[in-house]
Amino acid sequence: MKAAIFHGPHQDLTIEEIELEKPAAHEIVVKTAATGVCHSDLHFVEGLYPYQAPAVLGHEAAGIVEEVGEQVDYVKPGDHVIACLSVFCGSCDYCLEGRPNLCQDKPGRAAKQRPFAKWNGSDVSQFANISSYAEKMLLHENAVVKIDKSLPLDKMALIGCGVITGAGAAMYTAKMEPGSSVAVFGCGGVGLAAIQGARIAGARQIIAVDMLESKLAYAKDLGATHVVDASGGDPVQKIRDLTGLGVEYSFEAIGNKQAAEQAYACLAPGGTATIVGMVPVGQTVEVEGRTLLSEKKLQGSSMGSNRFRRDMPRLVDFYLQGRLKLDEMVTRTGKLEDINEAFRAMKAGEVARTVLIPD
Ligand SMILES: NC(=O)c1ccc[n+]([C@@H]2O[C@H](COP(=O)([O-])OP(=O)(O)OC[C@H]3O[C@@H](n4cnc5c(N)ncnc54)[C@H](O)[C@@H]3O)[C@@H](O)[C@H]2O)c1
Ligand SMILES: [Zn+2]
Ligand SMILES: [Zn+2]
Known part of the structure; x- marks a missing residue:
């Protein structure tokens, strides 16, 4: 499958063919329907935060479940989901206290420092337990929330990071x-x-x-x-x-x-x-x-202090009621190949959000 590879700071991402690992018992493969371009990725490209290359960036996404590991029961193939980097274990002190965004035993591949794909035979690091600048994502089942199939996935992608982060900071952190x-x-x-x-x-x-x-x-x-x-x-x-x-x-x-x-x-x-x-x-x-x-x-504030399986469906309701405006926030769309241009436009302040739709 195609993915945008991060080679290290101050370098353009390049589109390459990579091979996704098979989903483990509690993992799922999700076809990336849309991924927003959040400034957090740009901080890594600009070298302001370090990250192990080669990696696939991107963490604000929605998509359709394609395959599930043998013990997954939360979703099935065909379900529509929003991904969230606040993947939770459900049993650490923070999860039990109702603060899963601070989970200290995150079950994602990035958190466990396990590669999620191979590129030319070498390991590729997952970013933020998501890696959405790719045609497919390999996610832990606790990194997604199900949504109705009638919802527009390009707008839903924004809820996955920017919207839960900003709205959550106001509603839940503050x-x-x-x-x-x-x-x-x-x-x-x-x-x-x-x-x-x-x-x-x-x-x-x-x-x-x-x-x-x-x-x-x-x-x-x-x-x-x-x-x-x-x-x-x-x-x-x-x-x-x-x-x-x-x-x-x-x-x-x-x-x-x-x-x-x-x-x-x-x-x-x-x-x-x-x-x-x-x-x-x-x-x-x-x-x-x-x-x-x-x-x-x-x-x-981390990701708006979310409990995303509770909070994202609430944001979806606000969207459907016209109280949360998402259509207005998607000011540009592009393909995976437009990722470097999307970073440039973000730096230049030309967009509220670019959303990339892989082919
Ligand atoms: N804490 C979290 O969990 C979390 C989650 C997501 C994003 N973030 C961070 O939130 C920040 C914003 O992300 P974004 O995607 O909205 O970025 P963005 O680039 O879309 O927006 C930043 C805005 O700040 C403006 N700006 C720049 N310098 C300014 C200044 N000195 N005074 C006033 N305005 C200024 C820009 O014109 C731009 O409109 C980033 O640092 C990102 O990494 C944090
Ligand atoms: Zn983000
Ligand atoms: Zn936990």
């Missing part, structure tokens, strides 16, 4: 109350989903922050009540001008140290900043100790 004031830094796929999550959760004021007017326009369409263009200098004062004391909840959806610090700085006393973006390895996020006296909080 647990914001209705009527809150919110600032979202970065209006790409994840930030736009955070804006929508805040809207669905009943935020009163949603301030979108980005460097690009085109992104701020998407943000307004998807629920922002105010926008701040950060290209004109420090956005913190502009947020204070709009709010008085600052916001109750802020979200950083860029992966930028400075923006993470701004997300904390723009909080009102007692407020909570949730850092969703992947700040480059080795960089610190600093806060002035004195400011903690006003009970401001800084926290991280």
Whole structure:
């Protein structure tokens, strides 16, 4: 089958023929119907996070089950699924506590450092327990949630990472109350989903922050009540001008140290900043100790603190009711061969999301 191979940082991915391993007892083979291009993959291509090459990147996907291992009973061939990198074991302390996104015994091939395919006889690493830039994925059954066959798989793919991450950060990690004031830094796929999550959760004021007017326009369409263009200098004062004391909840959806610090700085006393973006390895996020006296909080979020088998079907319902807008977030589609172009377009800020549809 065809897959986009990652050869190491600062190199284009290339499309190659690889051979998928056979599914083990609890694994399934899923035909990749659609895969979104999330900035997390780009962080690895840019060398800001390390990864073992050769590998197949991609982790935001939906597809159709083709084959199941002998002990799989959750799905059968023909079922439609959304994949999620928050694969869970179901029996570690975190899973039992109801925080499966923090599972410490993830059963995926990437987590167990087991190759999932061969390329020219060499092992290929799986990425994020998914590897969706390929015609097929080899997944643990606990990495998918079933969805109705009538749903559009190109939109469902976005739920697999960007949407659950952004919306979940607002709804589950921050647990914001209705009527809150919110600032979202970065209006790409994840930030736009955070804006929508805040809207669905009943935020009163949603301030979108980005460097690009085109992104701020998407943000307004998807629920922002105010926008701040950060290209004109420090956005913190502009947020204070709009709010008085600052916001109750802020979200950083860029992966930028400075923006993470701004997300904390723009909080009102007692407020909570949730850092969703992947700040480059080795960089610190600093806060002035004195400011903690006003009970401001800084926290991280992994995949929107999801329990995806419960939460993704809820997001699907919001989509069907018109409350979660996904059609508007797919601003470009392409084939697997368009992956390098999709990274370029993302870096240039030309898209909310590109979705690739393998042949
Ligand atoms: N924590 C998690 O579980 C998780 C999951 C998925 C993605 N992520 C991370 O979330 C981040 C966002 O991902 P994405 O796919 O939405 O990326 P994206 O590239 O689509 O969006 C980033 C946006 O930030 C804007 N931006 C860049 N620098 C800025 C600045 N200094 N101030 C304001 N805006 C700025 C860009 O114009 C762009 O609109 C990435 O770091 C990604 O790795 C984290
Ligand atoms: Zn992602
Ligand atoms: Zn677990």
